[in-house]
Amino acid sequence: MDLTRGFTFLFEKVEKIFLSPGSAFSVTSLACALIVAIAFVVVRRRRRNRTVRLRTILHALFPSRITASASHSLDVGYFFFNTFVFSLIFGGAILSYQAVSNATIAGLVNVAGQTQPAALHDIVPRIAITLDLEMSAEYPVAGMTEWNFQKGNLDQATKDYAVEAGQIVRERGAVLHYFCVARVLEQPDVTWLQGLAEAGHPIGNHTYDHVYVLAQTPEEVQFRFRRSPWLTAGIRVGP
Numbered sequence: 001m002d003l004t005r006g007f008t009f010l011f012e013k014v015e016k017i018f019l020s021p022g023s024a025f026s027v028t029s030l031a032c033a034l035i036v037a038i039a040f041v042v043v044r045r046r047r048r049n050r051t052v053r054l055r056t057i058l059h060a061l062f063p064s065r066i067t068a069s070a071s072h073s074l075d076v077g078y079f080f081f082n083t084f085v086f087s088l089i090f091g092g093a094i095l096s097y098q099a100v101s102n103a104t105i106a107g108l109v110n111v112a113g114q115t116q117p118a119a120l121h122d123i124v125p126r127i128a129i130t131l132d133l134e135m136s137a138e139y140p141v142a143g144m145t146e147w148n149f150q151k152g153n154l155d156q157a158t159k160d161y162a163v164e165a166g167q168i169v170r171e172r173g174a175v176l177h178y179f180c181v182a183r184v185l186e187q188p189d190v191t192w193l194q195g196l197a198e199a200g201h202p203i204g205n206h207t208y209d210h211v212y213v214l215a216q217t218p219e220e221v222q223f224r225f226r227r228s229p230w231l232t233a234g235i236r237v238g239p
């Protein structure tokens with residue numbers, strides 16, 4: 001196992017921990033803390049007219065009940081493992097992985113020629129956000145099922161919600177995939193939906209009336225055909 005790359009990684013990490021201004025372990029902040037602590041001990045001992053010796057100062061700063069405790073050794077051990085052992089091994093592993101992938105890329109470029117780099121970051125989250133434009137039963141109060149009979153007939157609050165959701169997602173550089181229950185298009189004004197389409201959000205089809213596509217009987221197709229059976233009288237569903 002080649003550890004030289006690991007050592008480079010390790011030195012970078014040590015430098016980051018002790019020398020970077022933002023680190024909790026920076027040498028300057030550790031030194032300042034030590035000076036303040038020593039001054040505190042010295043002043044206290046002087047006030048009580050007691051001798052000031054290096055040994056007693058060290059004892060006061062690092063009492064044996066702390067340095068000897070298992071919890072403290074665990075903390076220190078974990079810090080050292082994290083910084084030194086972990087960096088050395090994993091730094092080596094990460095960097096050899098990089099070397100392998102760089103070599104692979106170089107080989108592919110040799111064979112296939114240079115390609116245009118993609119305009120994407122190294123790590124691209126692949127997330128799809130979808131929103132069905134339909135009313136829900138039990139909205140706005142539990143026990144209310146009227147919307148089951150007119151799923152696509154969106155009320156104003158639901159349309160406002162859909163538009164605002166699209167704006168929030170757009171502002172963050174993405175699009176929201178809507179699914180439209182086409183009955184909403186019977187409403188006199190659909191500019192809110194046109195606006196969403198113009199903003200670049202794809203709008204898919206969620207059937208005309210939120211029908212159950214695997215229905216075996218007309219009543220199963222949509223709740224409203226149960227309430228108004230004459231609409232489907234004489235119509236056969238299924239094979």
Ligand SMILES: [Zn+2]
Binds near residue numbers: 206210
């Ligand atoms: Zn649905």
